[in-house]
Amino acid sequence: MSDHQDDIKQTMAREMAEMRLRMGRVRRKWLVLSGKGGVGKSTVAVNLALSLAAMGYEVGLLDVDIHGPSVPKLLGIEDARPTVRDGAIVPMAVAGIKTMSIGFLLQHTDAATIWRGPMKANVIKQFLKDVEWGDLDYLVIDSPPGTGDEPLSVVQLIENADGAVIVTTPQELAVIDVRKAITFCRSVNLPVLGVIENMRGFVCPHCGERTDVFGHGGAEHMAAEMKVPFLGAIPFDPQLVESGDTGQPFTQLHSGSEAAQAFARIVKTLAPSPKAKSDVS
Numbered sequence: 001m002s003d004h005q006d007d008i009k010q011t012m013a014r015e016m017a018e019m020r021l022r023m024g025r026v027r028r029k030w031l032v033l034s035g036k037g038g039v040g041k042s043t044v045a046v047n048l049a050l051s052l053a054a055m056g057y058e059v060g061l062l063d064v065d066i067h068g069p070s071v072p073k074l075l076g077i078e079d080a081r082p083t084v085r086d087g088a089i090v091p092m093a094v095a096g097i098k099t100m101s102i103g104f105l106l107q108h109t110d111a112a113t114i115w116r117g118p119m120k121a122n123v124i125k126q127f128l129k130d131v132e133w134g135d136l137d138y139l140v141i142d143s144p145p146g147t148g149d150e151p152l153s154v155v156q157l158i159e160n161a162d163g164a165v166i167v168t169t170p171q172e173l174a175v176i177d178v179r180k181a182i183t184f185c186r187s188v189n190l191p192v193l194g195v196i197e198n199m200r201g202f203v204c205p206h207c208g209e210r211t212d213v214f215g216h217g218g219a220e221h222m223a224a225e226m227k228v229p230f231l232g233a234i235p236f237d238p239q240l241v242e243s244g245d246t247g248q249p250f251t252q253l254h255s256g257s258e259a260a261q262a263f264a265r266i267v268k269t270l271a272p273s274p275k276a277k278s279d280v281s
Helices: 001-023 041-054 117-130 149-158 172-187 218-226 238-246 258-268
Strands: 026-034 059-063 083-085 088-091 091-094 096-103 136-142 162-167 192-203 230-236
Touching: 001 026, 001 117, 026 041, 026 149, 026 172, 041 059, 041 096, 041 136, 041 162, 041 192, 041 238, 041 258, 059 162, 088 117, 088 136, 091 136, 096 218, 117 149, 136 162, 162 218, 172 218, 192 258, 218 230
Parallel strands: 026 136, 026 162, 059 096, 059 136, 162 192, 192 230
Antiparallel strands: 083 088, 091 096
């Protein structure tokens, strides 16, 4: 082996050791996945993180959607820029959670990230290794749609992720792609924590009539067939859309709404116990 190859091997080993040390301070790591785009995955990821924080947990939210980062917009911090302290990147703190996204590093919101797989893997490694997450109870990782480089990189780098939450909408076209996401998880030995059906039904604020705009129950039936947990359904709520557009924390501002209560029930299913006053293991 040449000296150059030996140096590369040593560098990689050192970086992995640093990342394991950093991630060792995070008790639980969840990936939020979807088989296709347009199902509200990032909205679900953000509100799962907010709901965990509302239960008293220390929560981080990592956006690894390199080409279409949504978390900065959803949290109303598109113009935020990270700082560096003692050689580590300081994550943004908003609404009781710590968050990091490639969106904070772009010169402007319209900038396109034109990267191939190795470059994406390197920046994800940096987010896991060099961001000062501190001691967290949960790190929620918002992945881009599909089963490509980003979720694969996260699974390979973290090595011991606790599982994936898969988001879909009720219609058959979306549910078909969820099956592929479940197959992906099984092929990389990533537990499936469960499936969330987003945008199930719209209740008219004037007459109270419920309309299943995208159908009803497709994800629940699919989850039963695939033998994975069905975590619950989030109703279509115009306030949820508005909160995302204006960058306001929906589950905090509208905690009494049916959608916010649905998020709370899902989080209590996934994290049923109140925050333990114990050290991170």
